[in-house]
Amino acid sequence: MHILIFPAVFILWYLAYEAKPIINDEVTINWEEKNTSKRNKLLNIINESI
Numbered sequence: 001m002h003i004l005i006f007p008a009v010f011i012l013w014y015l016a017y018e019a020k021p022i023i024n025d026e027v028t029i030n031w032e033e034k035n036t037s038k039r040n041k042l043l044n045i046i047n048e049s050i
Helices: 002-018 026-049
Strands: none
16 A cells, blocks of 8 residues: 555645746845845955955
8 A cells, every 4th residue: 555655645746836826026136136245245245254
């Protein structure tokens, strides 16, 4: 019985993973821009202190 359950679980998991929506809207773009600007500021501070 376990021989049939495990493949079914993996198939269902794969289908659920592939059906995951891709979020690509202005909110994520703004979030990425903020994070990259913060990262650049921190890198600049670190590079200036060295």
